[in-house]
Amino acid sequence: MADRPLPILRGVTLAYEDVWRVLGVTRTLMLYALLIVLAFKVIDNIVLSRAMNGGLTGTVLGFAIAAAQSFCLTPIMIAIHRFIILDEVTTAYAVDPSEPSFIAFFGWWMAVSLLIPLVIAVSALLQVFGFSAGAAIGPTMMVTIVVIILLLRLAILFPAIAVGVRGATAGDALADSKGHVFAIFLIFALALLPLTAISLGITSMLGRDIMSRGTPAALTGLVLDSVIQVTSLVLCVAIASRIFQAIGNRLRMPGPAR
DSSP, X not given: OOOOOOOHHHHHHHHHHHHHHHHHHOHHHHHHHHHHHHHHHHIIIIISHHHHTSHHHHHHHHHHHHHHHHHHHHHHHHHHHHHHHHOOOOOSOOOOTTSHHHHHHHHHHHHHHTHHHHHHHHHHHHHHTTOOTTTTHHHHHHHHHHHHHHHHHHTTHHHHHHXXXXXXXXXXXXXXXXXXXXXXXXXXXHHHHHHHHHHHHHHHHHGXXXXXXXXXXXXXXXXXXXXXXXXHHHHHHHHHHHHHHHHOSSXXXXXXXX
16 A cells, blocks of 8 residues: 655644753753754864864864764754654763663664765765866765765654664665655755744844854854754654654564564
8 A cells, every 4th residue: 555645844843842842941951052053063163163163174074073963962852752652751961872772763864874975985086087077066966865865764763763663774764765756855944934033033133243253243143053053953864763653664663572
């Protein structure tokens, strides 16, 4: 029997309802998430800003910072998935790499994160082989589209890992998400659109001073950007959880039959 199409507008509305619930029930975890994101933004934008601009060194440092932030945020995202799907409330923040779900979740997050630099690497590699910047646009766009599709289709793997589905694989996620890519894209795009507009509005309101380190505008922008990033993170986790519930046939929910 064919899968039912994903309800796009209902999916967006439900995700925002989940964000409101998460922010209300897991306030301590959300505070930790905000402090983690803010701390890494300070490191990224102030402490290592000069080193980050230096070619390969900057790229390696950037990925290391992103990996460290992901490591710290992993237990929070797992807790959000479990709250939305299983109604399990986690109040304490604890990093426990000995948990199988932690390692699998973080490992896949890093694997997926490597797909993004791949787009930049393809463009640079083509130019090394003699392609002009203009000629490299076409192949780079194709790789970008493939990466975006892959990211969207693998989104439901993370809630499956978080709730402890044994044997959850990328193959199952790809199979379950087949035929739903455009709907998944629209849900994420429409849900994130208001936050993107708010971010652009804040940047415009604070003016050029936001680019000058140490100014009140820059510090205000840093804090507000961290709030928006945490909200966006919770929103994306909520969307992935709901899509997993809707189409995760092979990535089955844990239960006695599993």
